[in-house]
Amino acid sequence: MKKTSKKTVTVRKQLKIRLENTLTMRKNTRNFRPTHSIVVTWFKHLNKGLFGNQLPAVPMYLVRMTNDWGRCWANWDNRKCKKGTYDQSVIPYDKTDVSFAIEIHTKYPTFRDFVETLAHEMVHLYQMTVLKDPYSNHNANFYSFKNKFKSAGLTLSRTG
Numbered sequence: 001m002k003k004t005s006k007k008t009v010t011v012r013k014q015l016k017i018r019l020e021n022t023l024t025m026r027k028n029t030r031n032f033r034p035t036h037s038i039v040v041t042w043f044k045h046l047n048k049g050l051f052g053n054q055l056p057a058v059p060m061y062l063v064r065m066t067n068d069w070g071r072c073w074a075n076w077d078n079r080k081c082k083k084g085t086y087d088q089s090v091i092p093y094d095k096t097d098v099s100f101a102i103e104i105h106t107k108y109p110t111f112r113d114f115v116e117t118l119a120h121e122m123v124h125l126y127q128m129t130v131l132k133d134p135y136s137n138h139n140a141n142f143y144s145f146k147n148k149f150k151s152a153g154l155t156l157s158r159t160g
């Protein structure tokens, strides 16, 4: 079993307390609409508490979505390439410049739904930027965060 440092436990505990306080404050909020500054603030808290501040600050957009609560995308310029140069299901990190962004839906049933969606998309960002996982989907790399989420009082689910 891998030893978890005392410092890591402390930042996770801080995140858990911050989350509990915010959830208490917003317990009667229905239809929570995040602002860009709330998204940026919670990105920082989650980055510190779950990802050891390893995630880069990427553009974050509030987008009204029909089928998703959130998205994390990798974008690369393959428009000038011959069709079929890249397999679109595999991210070509070593072949070209890839940029990243997170999109967050404009409205959530509760604050918890918002924060768990953001944290979910941040796991994908970790897969893309730290692990350089060519698939960055709901694979073993993704679920390796399950216990970290749990110790911060968050649920890591497939949807989000």
Ligand SMILES: [Zn+2]
Pocket (backbone or CB within 6 Å): 120, 124, 138, 158, 159, 160
């Ligand atoms: Zn996902």
